[in-house]
Amino acid sequence: MSEATLTETPAAGDRPADDRPADDHHADDHGGHPVSSTGLSNNKLAMWLFLGSECLLFGGLISTYMLYRGRHTGTPGPAQLWDIPLTSVSSFVLLMSSLTMVLAVSAAQQRDDRLTVIWLSVTALLGSTFVGAQVYEFTSFYHEGVGFTTSLFSSSFFTLTGFHGIHVTVGIIMLMSLVGIVSRSKVPGDKAEVVELIGLYWHFVDIIWIVIFTLVYLIPA
Amino acid sequence: MTTTDHVEHNEHVAAHEGGHKPNSFYVKVAAALAFVTAIEVALYYLDLGKAYLPILMVLMVIKFLTVVSLFMHLRFDNKIFSWLFYSGLLLAVFVYLGALMTFRFFDGS
Numbered sequence: 001m002s003e004a005t006l007t008e009t010p011a012a013g014d015r016p017a018d019d020r021p022a023d024d025h026h027a028d029d030h031g032g033h034p035v036s037s038t039g040l041s042n043n044k045l046a047m048w049l050f051l052g053s054e055c056l057l058f059g060g061l062i063s064t065y066m067l068y069r070g071r072h073t074g075t076p077g078p079a080q081l082w083d084i085p086l087t088s089v090s091s092f093v094l095l096m097s098s099l100t101m102v103l104a105v106s107a108a109q110q111r112d113d114r115l116t117v118i119w120l121s122v123t124a125l126l127g128s129t130f131v132g133a134q135v136y137e138f139t140s141f142y143h144e145g146v147g148f149t150t151s152l153f154s155s156s157f158f159t160l161t162g163f164h165g166i167h168v169t170v171g172i173i174m175l176m177s178l179v180g181i182v183s184r185s186k187v188p189g190d191k192a193e194v195v196e197l198i199g200l201y202w203h204f205v206d207i208i209w210i211v212i213f214t215l216v217y218l219i220p221a
Numbered sequence: 222m223t224t225t226d227h228v229e230h231n232e233h234v235a236a237h238e239g240g241h242k243p244n245s246f247y248v249k250v251a252a253a254l255a256f257v258t259a260i261e262v263a264l265y266y267l268d269l270g271k272a273y274l275p276i277l278m279v280l281m282v283i284k285f286l287t288v289v290s291l292f293m294h295l296r297f298d299n300k301i302f303s304w305l306f307y308s309g310l311l312l313a314v315f316v317y318l319g320a321l322m323t324f325r326f327f328d329g330s
Contacts, residue, residue: 040299048302052309059313063320088262092255099251102292106244203293207285214281218265219274 043189047197051204058208061160062215069216071152078153081141082217090133091213094168097126098206101199108182108195116195117179123202124175127168134165157216164212167205174198241294250291257284 038045069078104119138158148158178198181187187194261280264273290296295303 038301040301044302045305048305052305052307055306055309055313056316059310059316060320063317066317067320067324084262084265088258091258095254095258096251098254098288098292099247102247103244106241106247109241200293203288206292207288210281210284210288214261214277218261218277 041193043193043197044200047200051200054204054208058160058163058211061156061163062211065156065160065216068152068156072154073151075151075154076144076146078157078216079220081144081146083137083140084217086133086137087213087217090130091209093126093133094130094206094209097123097130098203100126101202105192105196105199108192111191113182113185117182120175120179120182120195124172124179127172127175127202131165131168131172134161134168138162160216161212164205164208167208171198171202171205174201242291247292250287254284254287 100119100123104116104123107115107119138161141154146154148155175198178187178195182191182195257280261277264276264280267273269276289306295306
């Protein structure tokens with residue numbers, strides 16, 4: 001690597017347009033976010049890498065639940081606890097939040113701030129409904145005598161679904177923050193890309209629930 | 222800009238835009254996903270015997286891949302993103318299979 005590449009160069013915006021390297025012109029063509037030597041956005045690359053690693057986290061949690069779901073001697077198990085109609089409705093709600101999220105990304109790419117804010121808010125609202133249903137479910141299990149330490153089944157169930165619930169909650173916080181930032185037009189870099197990155201996280205939360213809903217709720221222990 | 226440069230530029234822009242479709246397309250995909258979910262729940266209440274589990278798994282995989290490919294635009298995006306995500310996913314599946322086999326082989330029986 002040459003010495004010139006190791007020394008810090010001024011920000012692209014600080015230099016005259018004619019002095020900028022070809023890649024910087026390229027970045028301007030794409031809404032201002034920097035394009036790496038691979039031709040891809042580093043932010044997007046990092047998000048996909050993060051989501052790939054999240055697969056491992058949930059893979060481990062789902063494995064643990066599948067191994068321990070039958071370990072609840074003398075205490076209520078899945079067959080006595082599950083409320084399939086409630087879980088089905090909350091699954092539907094989360095699925096529809098993926099639709100509203102993709103509509104928000106679409107609006108952001110068309111530079112329609114008003115629609116972007118509306119769809120992001122609706123997504124956050126649907127996510128909150130899902131979390132509310134999960135809190136209700138956890139509370140009803142507790143009233144039926146199933147707590148976190150009641151059995152191996154309950155520990156693995158609460159850990160898995162709790163971790164997912166935390167992910168949804170973090171997603172809601174990110175969505176609401178994004179609503180505030182977009183409303184004030186203070187999005188750093190490419191606005192459409194920022195919305196798309198949050199969207200990728202939100203869709204990931206949805207696909208994890210698709211797996212949990214089938215493996216945990218619909219398959220009898 | 223030469224014709225080749227122009228084509229490459231357009232491909233790059235298309236990759237950046239992620240092959241976004243009209244909103245009506247996403248609404249149709251969401252409706253299909255909701256329909257598949259309804260089938261899954263209906264199957265839960267029906268007695269299909271041994272066919273239940275494979276059908277359920279197939280429906281789950283269809284829903285999963287539909288969201289990843291179309292909503293997350295992995296189908297239209299750069300292949301590097303697909304490699305990153307699916308390698309993590311495959312590793313997770315191997316972790317599950319490994320754990321399951323370990324418990325099967327070393328459960329004391």
